Each structure stands twice: as structure tokens, then as C-alpha cells.
Amino acid sequence: MDSKIVTTPGSARQPSLRGTEEPPFVKWLLIAIALGFCFVFLLLPLANVFAQALAKGWVYCANALAAPDSLAAIRLTVLVAAISVPLNVLFGLAAAWAIAKFEFPAKSLLITLIDLPFSISPVVAGLIFVILFGLQGYLGPWLEAHDLKIIFAVPGLVLATVFVTFPFVARELIPVMQATGSEQEQAALTLGANGWQTFWHVTLPSVKWGLLYGIILCNARAMGEFGAVSVLSGHIAGQTDTMPLRVEKLYNEYDAPAAFALSSLLVLLALFTLAIKIWMEWRQGRRLIR
Amino acid sequence: MSIELRNVTKRFGDVLAVKGVSFSVKEGELMALLGPSGGGKTTVLRMIAGLELPTSGDLFIGGHRVNDVSVQRRNIGFVFQNYALFKNMNVSNNVAFGLKIKKWRRADIQARVAELLRLFGLEGLDRRYPHQLSGGQRQRVAIARALASKPSVLLLDEPFGAVDAKIREELREWLVTLHHDLNVTTLFVTHDQEEALEVSNRIVIFSGGILEQVGTPREVYEQPANEFVARFIGAMNVLELEVHNGAARAGELEFPSNGMSEGQKLRIGFRPYAVQISSDLSQYRYHALLRHTFFLGVLLRVELELPSGLTIRARMTKEEYAHQALEDGREVSFQIRQYRVLSKESAPLPPEREASYPAPPVIAENI
Numbered sequence: 001m002d003s004k005i006v007t008t009p010g011s012a013r014q015p016s017l018r019g020t021e022e023p024p025f026v027k028w029l030l031i032a033i034a035l036g037f038c039f040v041f042l043l044l045p046l047a048n049v050f051a052q053a054l055a056k057g058w059v060y061c062a063n064a065l066a067a068p069d070s071l072a073a074i075r076l077t078v079l080v081a082a083i084s085v086p087l088n089v090l091f092g093l094a095a096a097w098a099i100a101k102f103e104f105p106a107k108s109l110l111i112t113l114i115d116l117p118f119s120i121s122p123v124v125a126g127l128i129f130v131i132l133f134g135l136q137g138y139l140g141p142w143l144e145a146h147d148l149k150i151i152f153a154v155p156g157l158v159l160a161t162v163f164v165t166f167p168f169v170a171r172e173l174i175p176v177m178q179a180t181g182s183e184q185e186q187a188a189l190t191l192g193a194n195g196w197q198t199f200w201h202v203t204l205p206s207v208k209w210g211l212l213y214g215i216i217l218c219n220a221r222a223m224g225e226f227g228a229v230s231v232l233s234g235h236i237a238g239q240t241d242t243m244p245l246r247v248e249k250l251y252n253e254y255d256a257p258a259a260f261a262l263s264s265l266l267v268l269l270a271l272f273t274l275a276i277k278i279w280m281e282w283r284q285g286r287r288l289i290r
Numbered sequence: 291m292s293i294e295l296r297n298v299t300k301r302f303g304d305v306l307a308v309k310g311v312s313f314s315v316k317e318g319e320l321m322a323l324l325g326p327s328g329g330g331k332t333t334v335l336r337m338i339a340g341l342e343l344p345t346s347g348d349l350f351i352g353g354h355r356v357n358d359v360s361v362q363r364r365n366i367g368f369v370f371q372n373y374a375l376f377k378n379m380n381v382s383n384n385v386a387f388g389l390k391i392k393k394w395r396r397a398d399i400q401a402r403v404a405e406l407l408r409l410f411g412l413e414g415l416d417r418r419y420p421h422q423l424s425g426g427q428r429q430r431v432a433i434a435r436a437l438a439s440k441p442s443v444l445l446l447d448e449p450f451g452a453v454d455a456k457i458r459e460e461l462r463e464w465l466v467t468l469h470h471d472l473n474v475t476t477l478f479v480t481h482d483q484e485e486a487l488e489v490s491n492r493i494v495i496f497s498g499g500i501l502e503q504v505g506t507p508r509e510v511y512e513q514p515a516n517e518f519v520a521r522f523i524g525a526m527n528v529l530e531l532e533v534h535n536g537a538a539r540a541g542e543l544e545f546p547s548n549g550m551s552e553g554q555k556l557r558i559g560f561r562p563y564a565v566q567i568s569s570d571l572s573q574y575r576y577h578a579l580l581r582h583t584f585f586l587g588v589l590l591r592v593e594l595e596l597p598s599g600l601t602i603r604a605r606m607t608k609e610e611y612a613h614q615a616l617e618d619g620r621e622v623s624f625q626i627r628q629y630r631v632l633s634k635e636s637a638p639l640p641p642e643r644e645a646s647y648p649a650p651p652v653i654a655e656n657i
Binding site: 183205 | 339340341361362363366367368370372374375376377378387388391392435436438439
């Protein structure tokens with residue numbers, strides 16, 4: 001990675017060979033601004049999360065995490081992610097397959113629609129489901145009559161999370177699948193493989209890294225989602241509070257160290273995601289060089 | 291097994307890619323599907339494989355109608371233009387893929403893969419991945435993979451397109467040897483007439499979705515069925531003539547009018563080897579300036595410029611050139627030994643083909 005940024009030794013002192021090259025101080029100034037910005041607005045707050053979490057010591061932090069409501073929030077977050085990530089993997093594979101391998105009239109519309117959750121405010125996304133499934137909503141009375149609970153219950157949280165994380169897997173897979181083309185699949189067909197065997201032995205292995213990356217991003221967002229989930233949750237402690245909601249509640253109750261203790265778990269998830277991303281990009285780069 | 295197409299048509303939306311084509315490939319034959327790009331050759335190949343379905347017409351493999359047989363069950367070997375090797379599998383897994391799908395016994399698979407790798411000169415490469423192979427090696431892996439489960443026919447789409455010229459030469463010879471050894475019915479697509487002439491037993495010539503001619507390399511070269519074939523196979527000088535004073539003329543060149551009336555036009559063609567040149571100006575009727583000599587190895591290509599400005603291309607051996615003491619800028623005499631009437635005004639060519647192959651007063655192609 002380093003080699004991309006390294007400039008010729010001594011280039012700062014020698015007169016520039018290229019007329020378009022900026023004077024050295026501009027370069028260093030820009031680098032300093034970029035690094036300084038990252039430090040103040042990204043790294044410092046991140047470090048502060050851990051500092052605040054440990055403000056009252058290890059024991060307090062551990063107790064805050066072990067509190068029944070916090071444990072319930074962690075369990076619920078994992079449950080919601082465990083349901084919505086696989087759903088979006090299925091959807092992402094289907095959508096990417098359709099877009100990469102077929103030509104159909106509404107293709108560009110579908111691509112735009114996949115991106116919709118990126119551009120819409122999560123709160124609005126939550127409200128959409130309230131209008132659909134809430135007591136005063138279109139389907140509310142029917143759901144009530146059949147004793148089905150969606151709003152202020154786990155299904156609502158899953159719906160909101162699926163909606164918000166909709167684009168991640170599909171977005172990662174579409175370019176990979178388009179690059180691979182369909183010749184390998186056709187080759188598998190001529191060798192006698194059926195559709196499922198072709199998908200399993202040929203398509204999936206060729207997109208596995210893109211898919212894995214999509215899953216990891218999707219998971220990070222699913223666990224960290226606040227806005228849409230907040231609208232649909234109803235904030236019942238120990239029942240419908242996910243980790244981000246629990247963090248907010250603790251903070252509003254002036255229990256900052258506990259709020260930060262739970263936050264630090266989310267930050268760890270983010271760092272873990274970042275580490276995997278870097279590792280995968282490094283691996284990808286090595287494959288290209290080989 | 292034999293392959294037969296009866297009146298096969300393929301339509302993509304508004305485009306007729308293949309128009310009522312019928313031909314057959316005999317058992318054990320090595321046949322070329324030749325034509326310019328976009329002529330429908332690959333579509334025909336893909337229909338035989340079952341990767342495309344014909345809009346109408348019937349397909350037979352080994353005498354059985356296969357229109358309704360799925361690609362998986364047609365028992366064909368298909369080699370894609372860019373080989374389409376499985377990138378995530380090594381060479382032996384690529385070759386073994388079809389055998390695993392067809393549930394061969396493990397020991398049989400191992401034996402078959404080893405046999406193919408030996409036959410194809412790929413020993414020692416079994417653990418390599420496609421990106422670690424050269425173009426020629428990739429092509430051999432692709433053919434080995436296609437042949438692994440002993441298909442009844444082998445179909446190759448532009449098999450020599452993706453490798454450089456020198457390796458292409460070797461691969462051609464290798465394909466002929468392989469076909470000789472295995473004797474599997476083989477049909478390959480190419481846009482390179484030289485390749486088709488050199489490799490195949492018989493050639494099917496396509497253009498614009500229409501079958502122009504089927505024949506041995508010799509037949510299509512010496513007895514082209516129409517102007518397109520004549521101009522596509524081998525090099526050809528083409529002249530536009532007009533009947534004037536009882537003879538068909540272009541510049542100072544005269545040809546018998548064969549009873550055509552005054553003012554009628556016709557087009558003739560002659561091969562560069564049909565032009566005989568002499569440094570003795572009294573030997574032949576026409577005179578020209580030797581403008582340029584192109585060295586092609588044993589043969590030389592010579593460009594003649596007539597006083598009227600017409601240009602004619604001729605071909606001769608190095609020895610003859612030296613014997614005549616020819617050189618650039620020299621005045622020579624020449625005659626045209628044989629020619630062929632390509633078209634007469636009374637029977638015009640279909641307009642779309644005239645448009646795609648315009649005929650300037652004199653042209654010579656791919657000499």
C-alpha cells in the first residue's frame with residue numbers, strides 16, 4: 001500500500017521536472033490538513049468512547065454490560081442481524097444475478113430502487129412501516145384481528161433493518177458479477193451441470209470475496225442502525241431495545257459510563273469490520289499481482 | 291456423430307441473425323464455419339450446442355432431433371472463444387468438472403484427467419490456476435475439459451482468436467493432429483479464411499446470416515459459388531467493366547463481351563496468380579509500371595500501375611522475379627490468364643450486400 005504514496009527521494013529539493021507539479025509546501029499542507037481532520041473528528045472521538053466507558057473503572061463497565069437490559073439489547077441486536085443479513089444476502093444475490101446476467105426493460109429502475117435506502121432518511125423508512133403496519137395503518141386492523149404483532153416487536157425491527165441494509169450485498173456483487181460475465185456459467189452448462197450446480201460450483205466461488213465484504217458491511221450497518229429501528233421499536237427495555245437504542249436511553253438517563261460501555265462494543269464491531277475490509281483488500285491486491 | 295441443420299432460422303428481437311440455413315457435418319469430419327464478424331456463425335454454433343434455441347427449423351445430432359434436448363443432455367463439448375475456464379479451479383479440477391457432475395467414479399476421473407493432461411502436453415501443470423497459464427496452455431485446458439466426458443461432437447468458437455500469431459500456427463497443426471487421433475466430429479468457427487482453408491476438411495461460408503457455400507477448401511477456392519465467396523476466400527482483383535465497341539472494357543483492358551449489348555456493365559475478378567508478367571515488353575499485350583514489390587517469403591506480391599491509373603496486384607515466386615530481372619519502377623508487359631465474371635448488370639446483387647461490399651474500379655483484397 002505504501003508504495004503508491006511514496007514520491008521520489010529528494011523531490012522536495014530538486015526543481016520539478018513536470019510543469020504541473022505543485023510546490024512541496026502545498027503537498028505537505030494538504031496532507032497535514034487531511035491527517036489532522038481525521039485525527040480530530042474520527043480518531044479522537046473513537047478513543048474518547050473507550051476512555052468514557054472506563055471512566056468509573058473496569059468493574060463498573062463490566063457491570064453495565066452485564067445488566068439484564070443491556071444483555072437483552074445485545075441479544076436482540078444479534079438476533080435482528082442474524083435474520084436480516086441472510087435475507088439481504090438472498091435478495092442481493094438474486095438482484096445482482098438479474099442485473100448482471102439479464103437484459104430487461106426495468107433494469108435501470110431496479111438499480112435505482114436498490115439504492116433508495118441509501119438516499120432516504122432512516123426515520124422516514126421507519127415511518128413507512130408504521131403507516132403500513134401500525135394500528136391506524138393500512139394493514140393494522142387486519143394484523144390486530146389475527147393477533148400478529150409487527151410494530152413495537154421483533155418483526156418490525158427486522159423489517160426496518162432489512163430495508164436500511166437493502167443495498168449493501170447487491171451493490172458489492174453487481175460489479176463483480178458483471179466483470180465475470182456468464183461464459184463460465186455457460187461452460188458449466190455444456191459440461192452437464194444444472195442451474196444449482198452451476199451456481200454452487202462456479203458463480204458463488206467467483207463472487208465469494210465481494211459477497212463476504214457485502215455481508216460484513218451489511219452486518220455492521222444492521223447492528224448499528226438507529227433511526228428506522230427507533231421509530232418501530234417502542235423502546236420497551238429488555239424487550240425491543242437494540243444496542244444503539246439502549247445506548248441512547250442510558251445516555252438520556254445520565255449514565256454516561258454505561259452508555260459508553262455499550263458504545264464501545266459497537267465501536268469494536270466497526271474496527272473489526274474495518275480490519276476485515278483491509279485484510280480482504282490486501283488479499284485481493286495480492287491476487288491481482290500474482 | 292453427425293450434425294445436421296434443416297432450414298434453421300434464429301431471430302433476436304427484430305434482427306434475423308440466421309436465415310434458413312441447412313447443412314450437415316459428417317461423422318468424424320473437421321469442418322469450419324467461416325465468415326466475416328457478425329455473420330451468424332457463432333449463433334449457429336451455439337444453437338447446435340443448445341445455448342441458443344432456433345426460432346424455427348430442425349437440428350439433428352447423430353440422426354436424432356435435438357431441438358428439445360437441453361444443453362446438458364446433448365453430450366457436446368464446447369470451447370468458448372475466451373476459453374471460459376473456471377478461474378477458481380486448478381487445471382485438473384477444470385478438466386474433471388464435467389466428470390464429477392456426471393458422477394464418474396473417483397478413480398476413473400483421476401485416470402481420465404491424467405490421460406488427457408498427458409495427451410495435451412499439460413503434465414505438471416495440474417495444480418496451476420488459469421491465470422498462471424499461457425494462452426496456448428489455456429486453450430489446451432479448455433479443449434481437454436470439453437473432451438473429458440467423451441462428447442459426441444466438439445464445437446469450438448474462434449479457437450485461435452485469443453493467442454498470438456506464432457502460437458496460432460502451432461495450435462492449428464496441433465488441432466489437425468488431435469482430430470486425426472481422436473476422430474471426433476468437430477465444427478469450429480473462424481473469420482480467418484487462411485485458417486479455414488488450412489485446417490478443415492470442408493468449409494461452410496456464412497455472411498449476413500445466409501449460407502453462401504459449402505465445400506472442400508479446394509472447391510470454395512476454385513469454384514466459388516458467388517462473388518462474395520470469390521472475394522472472401524483468397525485474394526482477388528475486381529474490375530468494373532463496361533461494354534463498349536464490342537468489348538467489355540476497363541481502362542485499356544479488354545475482355546470478350548460475350549454477346550452483351552453496348553453500355554452494359556459487369557464485374558469480373560481474377561486471382562493475383564493469374565496475372566503473368568514479363569520484362570520483355572513485346573511478350574504480352576498490356577503494359578504497366580511495376581510500382582511496388584512486397585516480400586512475403588517464398589512468394590512476392592507485385593503492384594502494377596496501368597497508364598490509365600488502374601492498379602492490379604499479382605503474385606509470383608522469388609525465382610521467377612529474379613529470372614525476369616524485375617525491380618520497382620520498371621516497365622513490364624502482362625496478361626490475365628483467367629478471370630471470372632462475378633456479376634452482370636442484368637442480374638444485380640441484393641442491395642444490402644452491395645452496400646456492405648462496395649466495389650471501387652479496382653481493388654485487391656488480403657493478398
